[in-house]
Amino acid sequence: xxxxxVFGHQSPDTDAIVAAKAYAYLQSKLxxxxxxxxxxxxxxxxxxxxxxxxEPTPRIIKTAANxxxxxxxxxxxxxxxxxxDIADVxxxxxxxxxxxxGFNTAAPLYYRAxxxxxxxxxITELFDxxxxxxxxxxxxxxxxAIISDTLLLKSPTTTDKDRAAIKALAEIADIDYxxxxxxxxxxxxxxxSKTDAELVANDAKSxxxxxxxxxxxxxxxxxxxxxxxxxxxxxxxxxxxxxKEGYDLFLVLATxxxxxxxxxxxxxxxxxxxxxxxxxxxxxxxANLPGVVSRKKQVVPPLQGAFEN
Amino acid sequence: xxxxxVFGHQSPDTDAIVAAKAYAYLQSKLxxxxxxxxxxxxxxxxxxxxxxxxEPTPRIIKTAANxxxxxxxxxxxxxxxxxxDIADVxxxxxxxxxxxxGFNTAAPLYYRAxxxxxxxxxITELFDxxxxxxxxxxxxxxxxAIISDTLLLKSPTTTDKDRAAIKALAEIADIDYxxxxxxxxxxxxxxxSKTDAELVANDAKSxxxxxxxxxxxxxxxxxxxxxxxxxxxxxxxxxxxxxKEGYDLFLVLATxxxxxxxxxxxxxxxxxxxxxxxxxxxxxxxANLPGVVSRKKQVVPPLQGAFEN
Numbered sequence: 170x171x172x173x174x175v176f177g178h179q180s181p182d183t184d185a186i187v188a189a190k191a192y193a194y195l196q197s198k199l200x201x202x203x204x205x206x207x208x209x210x211x212x213x214x215x216x217x218x219x220x221x222x223x224e225p226t227p228r229i230i231k232t233a234a235n236x237x238x239x240x241x242x243x244x245x246x247x248x249x250x251x252x253x254d255i256a257d258v259x260x261x262x263x264x265x266x267x268x269x270x271g272f273n274t275a276a277p278l279y280y281r282a283x284x285x286x287x288x289x290x291x292i293t294e295l296f297d298x299x300x301x302x303x304x305x306x307x308x309x310x311x312x313x314a315i316i317s318d319t320l321l322l323k324s325p326t327t328t329d330k331d332r333a334a335i336k337a338l339a340e341i342a343d344i345d346y347x348x349x350x351x352x353x354x355x356x357x358x359x360x361x362s363k364t365d366a367e368l369v370a371n372d373a374k375s376x377x378x379x380x381x382x383x384x385x386x387x388x389x390x391x392x393x394x395x396x397x398x399x400x401x402x403x404x405x406x407x408x409x410x411x412x413k414e415g416y417d418l419f420l421v422l423a424t425x426x427x428x429x430x431x432x433x434x435x436x437x438x439x440x441x442x443x444x445x446x447x448x449x450x451x452x453x454x455x456a457n458l459p460g461v462v463s464r465k466k467q468v469v470p471p472l473q474g475a476f477e478n
Numbered sequence: 479x480x481x482x483x484v485f486g487h488q489s490p491d492t493d494a495i496v497a498a499k500a501y502a503y504l505q506s507k508l509x510x511x512x513x514x515x516x517x518x519x520x521x522x523x524x525x526x527x528x529x530x531x532x533e534p535t536p537r538i539i540k541t542a543a544n545x546x547x548x549x550x551x552x553x554x555x556x557x558x559x560x561x562x563d564i565a566d567v568x569x570x571x572x573x574x575x576x577x578x579x580g581f582n583t584a585a586p587l588y589y590r591a592x593x594x595x596x597x598x599x600x601i602t603e604l605f606d607x608x609x610x611x612x613x614x615x616x617x618x619x620x621x622x623a624i625i626s627d628t629l630l631l632k633s634p635t636t637t638d639k640d641r642a643a644i645k646a647l648a649e650i651a652d653i654d655y656x657x658x659x660x661x662x663x664x665x666x667x668x669x670x671s672k673t674d675a676e677l678v679a680n681d682a683k684s685x686x687x688x689x690x691x692x693x694x695x696x697x698x699x700x701x702x703x704x705x706x707x708x709x710x711x712x713x714x715x716x717x718x719x720x721x722k723e724g725y726d727l728f729l730v731l732a733t734x735x736x737x738x739x740x741x742x743x744x745x746x747x748x749x750x751x752x753x754x755x756x757x758x759x760x761x762x763x764x765a766n767l768p769g770v771v772s773r774k775k776q777v778v779p780p781l782q783g784a785f786e787n
Contacts, residue, residue, distance in 0.1 A: 275782045277593035284586035473584040
């Protein structure tokens with residue numbers, strides 16, 4: 170069987186990196202020739218996780234077709250979030266927990282998606298179904314991904330399956346996930362070390378909505394004031410990035426991961442659609458969105474809905 | 479939980495009808511309020527199956543949004559193969575074994591696809607994973623769907639999972655599936671009772687390829703001469719239907735289900751793309767395609783490929 174690459178989305182977060190490693194491990198046990206790679210540098214949180222569990226950073230690729238004919242996607246499906254030459258390779262497997270959008274294939278494939286909080290939760294299920302044991306180190310990585318995606322099970326995306334998976338993985342990894350989780354989330358929010366340009370790019374994803382190119386970034390923090398103090402710089406970075414990449418609309422959601430409160434920054438148009446989506450009025454291109462912590466569940470669907478109506 | 483409808487594709491075949499019933503049964507056991515419906519009258523083969531196992535014909539719907547907010551799709555995902563107002567409802571679940579094309583959602587969902595011969599094979603797996611028992615009557619229906627989709631395990635779409643499922647289901651249903659299968663396939667091929675217009679419509683599906691509206695129908699028979707004797711009438715029916723519905727290209731694949739040989743009829747343009755796809759030369763808008771029995775595996779992918787290159 171020809172080798173395939175396994176990877177998560179661009180601007181990888183902990184789940185994108187970890188789910189690729191976990192799925193590649195599982196598929197290798199099932200007889201596939203696979204390598205887990207990444208579409209960008211791990212962020213600070215992921216680096217903390219990889220260091221903590223003594224796991225190497227994955228190889229970073231810019232294109233896939235120069236190495237393989239086929240790939241497996243984790244934690245994404247939308248082509249604009251994938252490898253730049255995704256149109257030139259065949260996608261044989263997808264494991265995801267997002268909406269499906271713009272994803273087209275010529276032939277049948279394996280596609281496994283559930284509306285759970287984290288792809289590593291789904292992969293935990295796949296290990297179980299295929300009766301493959303999860304090594305302790307990998308269990309530690311996978312529970313880190315669940316902590317990251319669900320903000321320690323507090324995000325509204327959290328499901329009973331995520332709660333069950335994190336407990337099972339914590340047992341295998343022999344770790345107190347709550348203590349570890351707070352340490353991990355804090356490690357990922359050292360904003361002082363990042364430039365404004367890095368902050369608006371690090372966790373950003375691209376979408377097409379109503380024919381517009383929409384960019385949505387999320388900044389996690391343990392103190393929103395730290396973000397608000399940099400408002401002017403962040404707005405300039407958003408404007409620069411939008412001009413450079415041709416985004417029509419750029420949203421940056423700054424989220425306090427400890428108390429589930431977010432501040433939204435908006436650049437570009439249509440701003441009225443953003444106001445309608447979140448039933449709010451922008452002041453100085455900003456709005457407070459209490460309780461909004463999930464891009465996937467609380468930002469993308471209402472925005473898509475507002476674009477369509 | 480609000481009621482949801484479960485259905486397969488337009489011009490339903492046995493798998494489209496049966497998989498909807500099987501998935502609805504499973505989901506009802508898992509706590510969902512669901513009803514299996516169909517997007518058209520069952521064909522002769524399906525009627526034979528429903529009669530054989532004393533199962534009622536499903537209710538036929540033309541639209542969904544007038545009854546429910548959400549639906550579950552089986553055996554298809556492409557919107558033009560689904561209910562006419564699919565854009566007005568939310569798809570919460572898909573179980574399928576086709577390519578993914580033009581299927582977009584605003585929110586995450588359950589999506590389960592594998593490149594197996596029959597969706598009822600996948601649903602057999604889902605019963606197992608969820609530890610729900612398959613009643614004997616339902617097992618009979620599901621094995622009929624597998625026989626139908628895989629032409630008694632002879633189609634190149636057949637996988638080990640289909641072979642395992644049909645055996646497990648035959649045991650539950652207490653049936654000799656080989657004897658039953660030949661009887662069932664013959665029951666579905668009584669072409670004499672159908673008009674030319676019915677023959678080119680009964681198992682037809684619509685696709686968008688290279689911006690063209692492509693219609694592909696399949697006629698199963700136990701004697702290709704029976705189809706060839708009606709060539710003029712079939713071609714006229716194809717032309718009439720294409721004019722009425724605006725199809726650019728109309729393919730009808732007549733397949734001898736007993737010896738895996740097919741005759742292809744082509745109406746419309748681009749015919750050169752069809753010739754390239756099947757590496758053949760059309761004579762009188764016809765070509766013999768020995769060994770081609772699967773639209774999904776042997777017709778759609780090469781045609782899509784020829785449109786793209």
